[in-house]
Amino acid sequence: MSGDHSHNDSQIDSGSRVNDSHKHKDKYKDKEHKHKDHKERENSKYGNSDHKEFSEKKHGEKERTKHKDGSTDRHREKDKRKEIKPKKEKENGFSSPPRIKSELNNDDVYHSPKSLKRERDHDETEFKPKKIKLENDKVDKKAKKRKQDEDIKPKKTQKNKKGEVADGKKKAKKEPEEKWKWWEEERATDGSKWSFLEHKGPVMAAPYEPLPSNVRFFYDGKQMKLSPEAEEVATFFAKMLDHEYTTKDTFRKNFFKDWRKEMASEEKSKITDLKKCNFNEMGEYFKAQSEARKAMTKDDKLKIKVENERLLQEYGFCIMDNHKERIANFRIEPPGLFRGRGDHPKMGMLKRRIRPEDIIINCSKGSKHPKSPPGTKWKEVRHDNKVTWLVSWTENIQGAIKYIMLNPSSRIKGEKDWQKYETARNLKKCVERLRNQYREDWKSKEMRIRQRAVALYFIDKLALRAGNEKEEGESADTVGCCSLRVEHINLYPEKDGQDFVVEFDFLGKDSIRYYNKVPVEKRVRLLTSILNKHLQELMDGLTAKVFRTYNASITLQQQLKELTTDENLPAKILSYNRANRAVAILCNHQRAQPKTFEKSMQNLQTKIDAKKDQLSDAKRDVKSAKADLKVRRDEKFKKAVETKKKAVERLEEQLMKLEVQATDREENKQIALGTSKLNYLDPRISVAWCKKWGIPIEKIYNKTQREKFAWAIDMAEDDYEF
DNA sequence: ACCTGTACTTAGGATCAGGGCG
DNA sequence: CGCCCTGATCCTAAGTACAGGT
Numbered sequence: 001m002s003g004d005h006s007h008n009d010s011q012i013d014s015g016s017r018v019n020d021s022h023k024h025k026d027k028y029k030d031k032e033h034k035h036k037d038h039k040e041r042e043n044s045k046y047g048n049s050d051h052k053e054f055s056e057k058k059h060g061e062k063e064r065t066k067h068k069d070g071s072t073d074r075h076r077e078k079d080k081r082k083e084i085k086p087k088k089e090k091e092n093g094f095s096s097p098p099r100i101k102s103e104l105n106n107d108d109v110y111h112s113p114k115s116l117k118r119e120r121d122h123d124e125t126e127f128k129p130k131k132i133k134l135e136n137d138k139v140d141k142k143a144k145k146r147k148q149d150e151d152i153k154p155k156k157t158q159k160n161k162k163g164e165v166a167d168g169k170k171k172a173k174k175e176p177e178e179k180w181k182w183w184e185e186e187r188a189t190d191g192s193k194w195s196f197l198e199h200k201g202p203v204m205a206a207p208y209e210p211l212p213s214n215v216r217f218f219y220d221g222k223q224m225k226l227s228p229e230a231e232e233v234a235t236f237f238a239k240m241l242d243h244e245y246t247t248k249d250t251f252r253k254n255f256f257k258d259w260r261k262e263m264a265s266e267e268k269s270k271i272t273d274l275k276k277c278n279f280n281e282m283g284e285y286f287k288a289q290s291e292a293r294k295a296m297t298k299d300d301k302l303k304i305k306v307e308n309e310r311l312l313q314e315y316g317f318c319i320m321d322n323h324k325e326r327i328a329n330f331r332i333e334p335p336g337l338f339r340g341r342g343d344h345p346k347m348g349m350l351k352r353r354i355r356p357e358d359i360i361i362n363c364s365k366g367s368k369h370p371k372s373p374p375g376t377k378w379k380e381v382r383h384d385n386k387v388t389w390l391v392s393w394t395e396n397i398q399g400a401i402k403y404i405m406l407n408p409s410s411r412i413k414g415e416k417d418w419q420k421y422e423t424a425r426n427l428k429k430c431v432e433r434l435r436n437q438y439r440e441d442w443k444s445k446e447m448r449i450r451q452r453a454v455a456l457y458f459i460d461k462l463a464l465r466a467g468n469e470k471e472e473g474e475s476a477d478t479v480g481c482c483s484l485r486v487e488h489i490n491l492y493p494e495k496d497g498q499d500f501v502v503e504f505d506f507l508g509k510d511s512i513r514y515y516n517k518v519p520v521e522k523r524v525r526l527l528t529s530i531l532n533k534h535l536q537e538l539m540d541g542l543t544a545k546v547f548r549t550y551n552a553s554i555t556l557q558q559q560l561k562e563l564t565t566d567e568n569l570p571a572k573i574l575s576y577n578r579a580n581r582a583v584a585i586l587c588n589h590q591r592a593q594p595k596t597f598e599k600s601m602q603n604l605q606t607k608i609d610a611k612k613d614q615l616s617d618a619k620r621d622v623k624s625a626k627a628d629l630k631v632r633r634d635e636k637f638k639k640a641v642e643t644k645k646k647a648v649e650r651l652e653e654q655l656m657k658l659e660v661q662a663t664d665r666e667e668n669k670q671i672a673l674g675t676s677k678l679n680y681l682d683p684r685i686s687v688a689w690c691k692k693w694g695i696p697i698e699k700i701y702n703k704t705q706r707e708k709f710a711w712a713i714d715m716a717e718d719d720y721e722f
Numbered sequence: 723a724c725c726t727g728t729a730c731t732t733a734g735g736a737t738c739a740g741g742g743c744g
Numbered sequence: 745c746g747c748c749c750t751g752a753t754c755c756t757a758a759g760t761a762c763a764g765g766t
Binding site: 305339341387388389392399400401403405413416417420465509510512545589590591592672674675678679680 | 727728729730731732733734735739
Binding site for chain 3: 328329331333338339340341344395398400402465466467468470475476478480508509510511528529532543544545594596600603702703704
């Protein structure tokens with residue numbers, strides 16, 4: 001932790017969220033690339049009470065954006081043409097080396113990638129996508145089939161479309177057909193998400209099993225038998241006994257209030273104070289259960305595994321348009337106590353059991369729709385092919401709708417993902433124009449324009465999230481760009497040798513702290529709907545989040561270019577991870593340092609030391625073998641020398657691997673790479689990199705990831721340019 | 723203009739499983 | 745061969761975006 005909380009002491013005009021931006025603009029402009037962004041962040045999930053007060057509310061107007069037809073089609077047409085990009089490219093070729101290397105603990109050294117990335121990108125000029133009509137005229141390359149970047153447009157057409165409804169019904173053929181390449185097919189253009197959909201419905205939560213009678217509950221020291229309803233809720237609490245949640249006031253209060261609602265009337269009149277409740281036996285019981293589970297014979301474990309597999313086979317797949325597709329979450333969420341993240345006002349509330357009567361099923365009219373459990377009814381069975389979900393219900397804590405949808409490997413998710421990256425690539429083509437524009441807009445005499453421009457600037461430069469409005473008191477107090485409040489920012493005319501530094505310190509999504517100091521200006525206040533409306537006018541399909549995708553992907557591409565050296569494989573992988581890490585830092589993807597981190601680091605160090613010892617022994621052996629050889633030139637000794645040398649080499653390689661691993665792990669202790677890899681990085685960049693350097697894709701993507709990115713793995717060539 | 727509801731992506735932590743190791 | 749760690753998977757909360765109604 002950098003522990004730098006200095007922001008509180010020197011309040012420079014915190015009230016001036018007013019725009020006097022332009023004034024400093026020019027200098028910023030020029031020095032932008034020389035400054036270093038200090039980016040530090042600390043994990044402060046759950047906490048950080050200093051962020052609590054609201055000195056003001058958001059306000060402002062909201063606007064509606066009408067546009068868009070169906071949505072899917074949004075990007076359709078434009079995406080049709082394929083283009084061949086000229087190799088060129090060098091995103092922003094410029095220096096400002098990211099010292100990814102030392103980023104940790106060196107807050108003043110590490111330049112958050114964003115700053116490097118954008119200082120200038122001359123793309124625009126250099127980036128001239130030509131829309132080449134011809135099919136693969138570009139035979140050049142391995143005359144492969146599709147060339148990387150024809151945008152989302154699929155070329156290999158096929159009939160389907162209307163025909164689907166019909167054939168859909170005939171049960172997808174044997175299915176596991178040879179890996180279906182949906183990306184080679186046409187997409188629907190009418191806003192429909194599917195033509196045929198059949199599934200088995202959700203797996204309901206297991207019914208409550210009352211505790212054995214020897215597991216007792218005590219109130220005020222006296223044993224008390226609870227009604228099953230009250231007992232079930234009590235077990236939820238008992239299961240969390242050693243979690244710190246149960247010590248929090250809000251949690252306890254919410255829990256107790258909801259618990260009492262489930263009590264029978266005598267229970268309710270007796271049990272009036274949570275502090276007098278003793279759940280220990282219950283807690284112990286569950287602990288014992290989980291111990292027992294761990295200790296099960298492998299036979300029993302196997303049984304469970306088989307059963308799970310059966311469930312998966314039966315409920316884990318659906319038929320959508322002739323293909324059997326994996327469902328992501330086919331189980332209904334079981335009841336329990338709500339665990340919000342951060343300082344959530346509703347933590348501890350009872351998340352109630354979902355009954356069939358709460359559930360809406362969505363499927364094809366002509367399909368065999370799932371039957372509700374005996375004696376029950378679904379709330380509704382509908383046939384809406386304008387949406388992708390199979391099952392939905394309304395959750396009782398926030399009143400939000402929950403859905404069962406398909407796995408990321410499915411066509412329906414994959415297409416959308418692909419489209420997302422194409423939109424980001426479109427942004428690449430006009431990002432320079434947009435940047436010039438918002439810089440111009442800083443000078444506008446209209447406050448709204450200036451605010452909008454400043455917000456956009458931060459979203460672009462710092463990859464902040466949009467910051468939708470939230471209902472106060474309904475969830476943790478977190479913000480994004482458009483909802484930042486004065487107390488989240490401090491302005492310093494001068495700090496650490498830089499002029500006009502803005503210091504951000506706020507809790508973002510999931511109550512993850514964002515802390516960063518950056519030279520720049522202004523303050524913001526507007527609604528995301530207004531911002532997005534503006535963005536939409538600038539580029540079809542553009543919204544605030546596209547900037548995150550764009551900046552993440554472009555940063556990866558650049559960093560890979562910059563960091564990859566012609567070394568051994570582990571070193572290359574390290575480079576990849578560092579490039580990935582640069583993105584994760586940009587996007588502020590954090591994780592709690594693993595509890596076992598120190599220990600595992602030590603273990604690794606022990607291994608390294610041992611390896612070093614072995615190595616020096618081996619080296620000594622080589623020497624003595626050589627000496628022997630000198631004394632007596634003889635095949636046998638010669639061989640011995642060779643063998644020993646080999647051993648040294650092997651050990652050196654192993655040592656190097658371990659050291660790389662240690663470096664990687666250390667640099668990564670508080671950084672989560674998975675989120676960006678899964679959601680922000682155009683997978684084609686990674687695939688191309690692997691191809692270019694001859695690295696097996698398995699080193700970068702695990703099985704699940706390869707499934708999700710099958711489309712990219714299949715289509716990207718080594719020269720793919722984002 | 724404003725509000726509400728819906729759909730879908732993004733997110734970190736909890737839990738699980740299986741491979742390496744003493 | 746059981747134990748320990750790690751990476752994979754599961755879980756579901758918390759975001760973004762936009763439509764539609766008034």
